[in-house]
Amino acid sequence: MRPGLRRVAACLLVWASVARAQPAPIEPPTATASGVDPTGPSNPAAPVSPPIEIIVQGPRNDGGQGFTRAEVRQLPGALADPLRAIEALPGVTPTLSGVPYFFVRGAPPGDVGYFFDGIRLPALFHALGGPSVVHPGLVESVELFPGPYPVEYGKFAAGAVVARASEPALEPRGELAVRATDSSALIDTPVGQSTNLTLSGRYSYANPILHLFSADMNVAYWDYQARVGQRLSADDRLTLLAFGAHDALTDTNDGKLRTLYGIDFHRIGLRYEHGLSEGQVRLQLLGGWDRSLARDGDVRVDDLSSEIRIDVDQGLSHSTRFRAGASVSRDQYALDLAKLDDPDARERYRIQFPPRADFVGSSYFALDLELGSGVSVTPGLRADAYASRGQHALGVDPRIDAEYRVSSRLSLHSALGVAHQPPASAVPSPGLNPTLGQGLQTGLQYSSGFRLRLPSDVGLQVTLFQTALFNLSDSIGQARVSDTDDRVTEDTRGMGRSRGVELLLKRSLTRRLGGFLTYTLSSSRRSVARASVPSAFDRRHVLGAALGYDWGRGFRSGIRGTLYSGIPADVAYLEAARDPPRTSPFYRLDLRTEKRFRWGNSGYISLVFEVINATLNREVLSASCDAYACKERRVGPITIPNVGIEAAF
Amino acid sequence: MSSQGRAAWSLLLTAALALLSGGCESEYSLPPTACDDYCHATLRGNCADDAPADCVRDCEKANTATVRDRCAAAWRARDDCWLTAAPSAFSCQDKHSKIADICLDERRAFAECVSPGSGSCFDQCVRQAQACGSTLSDCEAGCSNPTPACRSASVAFNTCLLGYPVDCGNGSEPDTRDPAHTPCYYEALGVLACDK
Numbered sequence: 001m002r003p004g005l006r007r008v009a010a011c012l013l014v015w016a017s018v019a020r021a022q023p024a025p026i027e028p029p030t031a032t033a034s035g036v037d038p039t040g041p042s043n044p045a046a047p048v049s050p051p052i053e054i055i056v057q058g059p060r061n062d063g064g065q066g067f068t069r070a071e072v073r074q075l076p077g078a079l080a081d082p083l084r085a086i087e088a089l090p091g092v093t094p095t096l097s098g099v100p101y102f103f104v105r106g107a108p109p110g111d112v113g114y115f116f117d118g119i120r121l122p123a124l125f126h127a128l129g130g131p132s133v134v135h136p137g138l139v140e141s142v143e144l145f146p147g148p149y150p151v152e153y154g155k156f157a158a159g160a161v162v163a164r165a166s167e168p169a170l171e172p173r174g175e176l177a178v179r180a181t182d183s184s185a186l187i188d189t190p191v192g193q194s195t196n197l198t199l200s201g202r203y204s205y206a207n208p209i210l211h212l213f214s215a216d217m218n219v220a221y222w223d224y225q226a227r228v229g230q231r232l233s234a235d236d237r238l239t240l241l242a243f244g245a246h247d248a249l250t251d252t253n254d255g256k257l258r259t260l261y262g263i264d265f266h267r268i269g270l271r272y273e274h275g276l277s278e279g280q281v282r283l284q285l286l287g288g289w290d291r292s293l294a295r296d297g298d299v300r301v302d303d304l305s306s307e308i309r310i311d312v313d314q315g316l317s318h319s320t321r322f323r324a325g326a327s328v329s330r331d332q333y334a335l336d337l338a339k340l341d342d343p344d345a346r347e348r349y350r351i352q353f354p355p356r357a358d359f360v361g362s363s364y365f366a367l368d369l370e371l372g373s374g375v376s377v378t379p380g381l382r383a384d385a386y387a388s389r390g391q392h393a394l395g396v397d398p399r400i401d402a403e404y405r406v407s408s409r410l411s412l413h414s415a416l417g418v419a420h421q422p423p424a425s426a427v428p429s430p431g432l433n434p435t436l437g438q439g440l441q442t443g444l445q446y447s448s449g450f451r452l453r454l455p456s457d458v459g460l461q462v463t464l465f466q467t468a469l470f471n472l473s474d475s476i477g478q479a480r481v482s483d484t485d486d487r488v489t490e491d492t493r494g495m496g497r498s499r500g501v502e503l504l505l506k507r508s509l510t511r512r513l514g515g516f517l518t519y520t521l522s523s524s525r526r527s528v529a530r531a532s533v534p535s536a537f538d539r540r541h542v543l544g545a546a547l548g549y550d551w552g553r554g555f556r557s558g559i560r561g562t563l564y565s566g567i568p569a570d571v572a573y574l575e576a577a578r579d580p581p582r583t584s585p586f587y588r589l590d591l592r593t594e595k596r597f598r599w600g601n602s603g604y605i606s607l608v609f610e611v612i613n614a615t616l617n618r619e620v621l622s623a624s625c626d627a628y629a630c631k632e633r634r635v636g637p638i639t640i641p642n643v644g645i646e647a648a649f
Numbered sequence: 650m651s652s653q654g655r656a657a658w659s660l661l662l663t664a665a666l667a668l669l670s671g672g673c674e675s676e677y678s679l680p681p682t683a684c685d686d687y688c689h690a691t692l693r694g695n696c697a698d699d700a701p702a703d704c705v706r707d708c709e710k711a712n713t714a715t716v717r718d719r720c721a722a723a724w725r726a727r728d729d730c731w732l733t734a735a736p737s738a739f740s741c742q743d744k745h746s747k748i749a750d751i752c753l754d755e756r757r758a759f760a761e762c763v764s765p766g767s768g769s770c771f772d773q774c775v776r777q778a779q780a781c782g783s784t785l786s787d788c789e790a791g792c793s794n795p796t797p798a799c800r801s802a803s804v805a806f807n808t809c810l811l812g813y814p815v816d817c818g819n820g821s822e823p824d825t826r827d828p829a830h831t832p833c834y835y836e837a838l839g840v841l842a843c844d845k
Contacts, residue, residue, distance in 0.1 A: 483702070572705035576679045626701035627681035628689040633697075 065089055065461065065504060066143035069136065069166070074509040074548045076560040077590030077612045079642055080177075082142040083114075083124055083132035086161055088546070090502035090518040091146035091465070093539050094564065096619055097588060098129030098612065098638045101427065103537050105146045105467050106498025106524030107158030108474040110424030111441065115153060117165035117241065118311075119267055122290050122430035126204070126221040126247055127261045129640055130182070133223045133245035135200035137175040137186035137648075140166040146502075147447040147465055148399045148417025151364040151380035152311065152325060157421035157443035157469055165241075168196035168229045172649070173602075179644040181206035182221070194231040201225065217251045217260075235275035242268040250297075259297030265290045265430040278315030284308070286329075290431035295345065300336040301353055303431030305329065319370035323380075326363040333358070333431065352434045352491070358388040366399075374405035386422060388436045395420025395440050413463075414448040423473040426490065434473070438493050442470040449502075457511070461504040465522075469496035477535040478526040484574045487529055494528035496535065509558075515547035533577045534568045541565040541585075554596040563587040569623035569630050581630055583620040588613040603649035612640040683717045683724055684708035690731040693739040694746030711790070712763070720762035727755040742784075750778055750785045760792050766800055767792040769807035781817035799843035806840045809833035 067085045072078050078085040086102070087094050093103040101109035114121040116134050125132050142163045145153075149160040172189035186200035201224040210219055223245035230238045244266035250259050269286040290303040309327035316322060335355050337346050366380030382397040399417030406412060420440045425432045449463030475482070475490035482488040500522025507514045520542040524535040541564060548558035566583030592610040599605055616637040623632045681689070688704035717724060730752035731738075738749040753775060761768040774788035813832040818824070828834045 484706070570700070570702040571677070572684070572702045572709065573679060573682075576677060579678050581677050624700035624702040625677055626688050626705050627677050627679060627685035629701060631692075631699055631701055 065146075066141055067509075068141045069139055071509040071514075072136070072142075074514065074556065074558055074592075075546060076548070076558040076592035076610060077562075079131060079610060079612075079640075080608075080646070081132050081136050082139045083134065083136075083161070083163060086142055086144050088516070088518060088544050088560070088562075089144050089146075090463075090504050090520045090542075091159075091500075091522075092144065093520070093522070093524075093537060093542055094562075095537055096621070096635065096638065097562075097586075098640060100125035100129070103477075103524070103535070104144070104159040105445075105465055105500070106496060106522065106535060106538070107443065107467065107469060108424070108426075108472075108477050108496075108535075110426065110428045110474070111156055111158040111421060111443070111469070111472075112161065113153060113156035113159070114161045114163070116163045116243070118152075118284070119241075119269060119286060120155075121163075122265045122428070123245065123247070123263055126202075126223070126245070127219050127249040128206070128210070129638065130204070130206075130221060131184070131202065133265075134163065134243060135175075135184055135186050135202060135223070135225055137188070138166055138198065138200055138225055138227075140164045147445045147463075147467070148401060148415040148419070151366045151382040151397070151399055152323065154362060154364065154382050154384055154395075154397065154419065155360070155421055157419050157441040157472075158445075158467070165227075168198065168227070175200075175646065175648045177644055177646045179642055181209055196227075196229040198225070198227040198229075214251070216253070217249065219247075219249045221245070221247045237273045239271045239273070240269070241271065242266070257297070259293045262293030262297060263291065263430045276312075276314055279313040279321070281313075282309075282311040284310075292429040292432045294429070294432065295340060298337075298339040298341075299349055301431045302334040302336075303433065304332040304334075319372070321368040322366065323368070324363075324365045327361070329360045329362075331358045331360075331433070332356075333433070352437070353432065354389065354435060356389050356435065358386070358433075358435075360387075361385045374411075375402070376405075377402045384420060386436060386440070388422075391436045393420075393422075393436055393440045395442075409453040411451050412449070413451065414446075416446050417444075419443040419445065426475045437491070438473075439471055441472050441493075444468045444470070456507065458505065458507045461502075461506075463502045464500075465502065466499040467497065472496045472526070474526065474535075477524075477537065478528045478533075479536040480533045480568055480570065480577050480580070481526065481528045481531045481574070483570055484572060484577055485529060485531060488531075492528055494526050496524065496526050498522055498524035498535070498538075509546070509548050512550045513548070516545065518542075518544040531574050531577070533574075534580070537567050539564045539567060540582075548592075554598070555594070556596070557593040558591070560590040560592075561587065562590070566620060566623075569625045571625050576625075576627075581623070581625050583623040583630075583632055586617060586619050587615075588617050589615045599647075600649065604647070606646040608642065608644050608646055610642040610644075612642075613637055614639070683721065684712070686728045687724070690728040691739075691748055692746045693731075693736060694741045695739075696741035696744050696746050698744035699746050716763050720759060723755070723759040723762040727752060727759045730755045747784070748786060750775065756789065760789065764792065764800065766804035767807075769804055769811060773807045773810045776811070776815050777817070780815040783817075799840065802836070802839040802843045806833055806836040809836045 066089065067075065067082060069082055072082045072085045073080050075085055075088065086092060091105050095101050102112065103109065104112045114124050121133065123133055142161065144159065144161050146159045153160045153162065169188040170190065175186040177184045182202055182204040184202035188198040191197050202222060204219065204221045206219050210217055225243040228240045232238055247261055247263045248259065249261040250257055265288065267286065267288045269284055271282060271284040274281045286307040286309065288305040292301050293299065294301065307327055307329035309325065311325035313323045314321065333353065333356050335349060335353050337349055340346050362384045364380065364382040366378055369377045371377060377400065379400045384395045386393045397418045397420055401413065401415035404412045420442055422440060423434045423437050425434060445467045447463050447465040449461065452460040454460055471493045472495060473493055474496060477496060478488065478494045482490065500520060503519040504516065506516040509515065521540065523540065524538040525532055526535050543563040546558060546560035548556065550556045563585065565585045568580045569583060571577050571580045590612050591614045594606050594608045596604050596606045616639055618634040618636045619638060621633045621635045623630045684705045687708050688701050692699045692701060692704055731748065734751050738751050740747050757768050757771045760771040770792035771789060774785055774792065777783055777788060778785040810833050824831065
C-alpha cells in the first residue's frame with residue numbers, strides 16, 4: 001500500500017485470524033482503530049459483522065527524507081538527537097562540524113524553516129554545538145524537504161525540516177539521560193481514561209568542562225516541553241502544548257561581560273482536532289515570545305507573536321484527497337539599543353529591525369490524486385500576504401509533485417515549486433527578523449529522480465535538483481562578492497542558483513546490520529551586482545557513510561564517516577573570485593558504542609559512549625589567497641565526547 | 650544481481666570516482682599582479698592573521714594603476730630585495746607579518762618614484778625608526794601620500810627635519826614648546842595649511 005492516510009475495510013473474522021497469525025501489537029503511533037468489536041479476537045465464532053474500518057496513519061512520502069527516532073538512536077554523531085541527524089542527509093551542506101547552520105541545496109540557513117509538530121522553531125540547537133531545543137523523546141521522526149516542500153509549510157524560500165511529535169503514550173513511559181554537560185528527562189503517561197500528560201526538559205551544567213578550554217566563558221541553557229492531551233470523544237481531541245528554551249553564552253573581555261549568544265523563546269499552543277468521516281480538521285491558537293541578544297549583548301530584539309490556524313485534511317474518494325488551511329499571524333517587535341554606542345550600528349539596526357507590528361495572512365490548498373497505472377500527482381497552491389510598516393507583499397506559491405511507480409521496487413518522482421519568504425537574518429535567531437525592506441525572496445525549485453528498493457531491504461534514492469533564488473538576502477553566501485566589491489553590502493540582494501545530484505543508499509539503522517551512504521555533488525553560485533561567484537559555503541562534494549551492528553547481548557556499535565570538499569577561498573580580484581581556489585577537504589569519524597540492559601518488558605538502561613570527530617581533525621574555517629599561495633585558518637578540533645547513561649521504561 | 654541492482658552500483662561507483670578524483674577543484678585563475686608580487690614578498694612571517702587576499706586588496710587601494718605602471722621597475726627591485734632577504738628579517742607583530750628595516754635603498758627609490766621628493770620623508774622615517782624604535786613601514790606609508798599641491802611643502806618640512814636631531818617625543822602629549830624653539834615649526838604649518 002502506498003504510504004499515506006488510507007482507509008482499510010476488513011471483516012471481523014479476517015481481522016481475528018490476522019490477529020492470531022501476527023500477535024505483535026500494532027504500534028500506537030501508526031495505527032488507530034475505530035468501530036472494532038471488542039469481543040472480536042476472543043469470539044471467533046461470532047457471526048459475520050458489518051465491515052469495520054481501520055484508519056492506518058503514516059507519513060506520506062511527499063519528497064521528504066529523514067530518520068525515525070529509533071534510527072537516530074543508533075546513528076553515531078547524532079547524540080540520539082533526531083534534529084542533529086539532518087546534517088547526515090543528502091542535500092545538506094554543513095558550514096562547520098557541530099555548527100547548527102546548514103545550507104540546503106545551496107540555500108542559506110535563514111531560508112530553511114524548522115518545524116516541530118507544525119509549529120515553527122526559531123532556534124534548533126543549544127549553544128556550543130549542544131543538543132536540540134526539543135527533547136529527542138518527543139520527536140517521532142525528522143524529515144527534510146530540501147526541494148519543493150508541502151504547501152502546509154511556507155514562508156521559507158528553500159526547504160523545510162519537519163519534526164513530527166510522538167503520539168501520546170498509551171502506557172506510561174519515561175526517559176532519563178545523564179551526560180557530562182547536561183541532563184534531560186521525559187515522562188509521558190496517560191492520566192485517567194482520556195487524558196495524557198507529557199513533560200520533558202533539559203538542564204545544562206557545562207561550565208566546568210567549558211572552563212577547561214576557556215576560563216573566561218560561561219554557558220547556560222535549558223529547555224522544557226509540556227503537553228496535555230484530552231480526548232473529548234472518539235472524534236475530538238484537545239491538546240495544549242508549551243515549549244521553550246534559553247541560551248546564554250558569555251565571556252569577559254577587558255572586564256566587560258559580553259553575551260556571545262543569548263536567546264529565549266517560548267511557545268504555547270492550544271489545538272482542537274476533530275475527526276471527519278475521511279479525514280480531520282484541526283484548529284490551533286498559538287502564542288509566542290522570542291528574544292535575541294546581538295552585538296555582544298548590546299542589542300536586544302523581542303517578538304511577541306500570536307497566530308490562529310485551521311487545517312483540513314479530507315478524503316474525497318478512494319483516489320482523491322484534499323488538504324487546505326488558513327492562518328493569520330501577528331508579530332509585535334521591540335528593539336532595545338540602549339547599550340549600543342556606535343551610532344552607525346544603531347542606525348543599521350533601526351532600519352533593519354525597527355519596532356513594529358507585522359501581519360501575515362496565509363492559505364493553502366492541495367490535492368492528492370491517484371491517477372491510476374501507478375501515477376500519483378499532488379498539485380498545490382499557497383498564498384501568503386505580508387504587511388509590515390505600511391509595506392505589503394504577496395507571495396503566491398504553486399507547487400506540484402508527481403510519482404510514477406514503475407514496479408513494486410522502482411518509482412520515479414519529480415517536483416516543481418515556487419516559494420516566497422521575507423528577508424532573513426544572516427544567522428537565524430529568535431525574533432531577529434528584518435522588515436520587508438526590498439521585498440520577498442523567491443525560490444524556484446525543481447527536482448527529479450528515482451527510488452529503488454534493492455534486495456535485503458536496502459533502499460536507493462537518486463535525485464537531480466536545480467534551484468534558483470531571486471532577490472535573495474544572503475550576506476554570508478555572497479561574502480566573496482562583498483569582500484571584493486565595496487558597492488555590495490550585507491543588505492544587497494542577489495540571486496542564487498544551485499544544481500546537483502543527491503544519492504541516498506540506506507538500510508535501516510535499526511536492523512542488526514544497518515547503515516547508509518549519502519553523496520551530494522552540487523554547485524551553488526551567487527550573482528550580485530553583475531558578479532557571479534560560488535556561494536561562500538559551496539562544497540562540491542559531501543559524502544557521508546554510517547554503519548551500525550548489533551553484536552547481541554545488548555552491545556551495539558556504530559561508526560560514521562563524513563567527508564566534504566573545501567569552500568571557496570577569499571581572493572582580492574573579482575575575476576579570480578569567479579572560480580577561486582578551494583580550502584582543503586575535511587573528514588571526520590564519529591563513533592558510538594552502547595551496552596543496553598533490559599529492564600522489565602520494555603524498559604532499559606544504557607551505557608553510551610559516543611564521540612563526534614574521534615580523529616580530532618581540525619576544520620578549515622576560511623582561506624585567503626593571492627596568486628602564489630593560500631593561507632588557511634583552521635579551527636578546532638571540534639570534538640564532542642559524550643559519556644552518558646540513558647534509561648527508559 | 651538484477652539489472653536494477655547493477656545500475657545502482659554503477660551509479661555509486663561513478664559518484665565515488667568523481668569524489669576520489671578530487672572533482673574539479675580549481676587553481677588561482679589569474680596571473681600574478683604587482684600587488685600579488687608585493688604580498689608574496691612581504692607576508693613571510695608565517696603569522697596567524699596574515700591574509701594574502703586582504704594584503705592584495707590593501708595594496709590595490711594604496712597604489713593606483715598609474716603608480717604601479719610608472720614605478721614598475723622600482724616596485725620590482727624592492728620586491729626582489731625582500732624576496733632574497735633571510736627569513737629572519739620577517740617576524741610577527743599582532744599576528745601580522747612585519748618586515749625588518751631592510752632594503753632601504755630600494756624602498757627609498759620606490760618612494761621617490763611614487764612621489765618625487767618623498768625621499769627626504771623616507772630618510773626621516775629611517776632616522777626615526779632607528780632612534781626611537783618605531784616601525785619604519787608605518788611611517789613609510791605616509792610618505793607617498795602627499796598630493797602634488799602639497800608635495801613641495803612636504804619636501805620642505807622633511808628636509809628641514811633632517812637638519813635636526815630626531816625628536817622621539819610622546820605623540821599623544823600636546824607639544825607645549827615655544828614655536829620659536831620648535832624645529833621646522835613654520836614648515837610644519839605649511840604642510841598643515843596645505844592639507845586643509
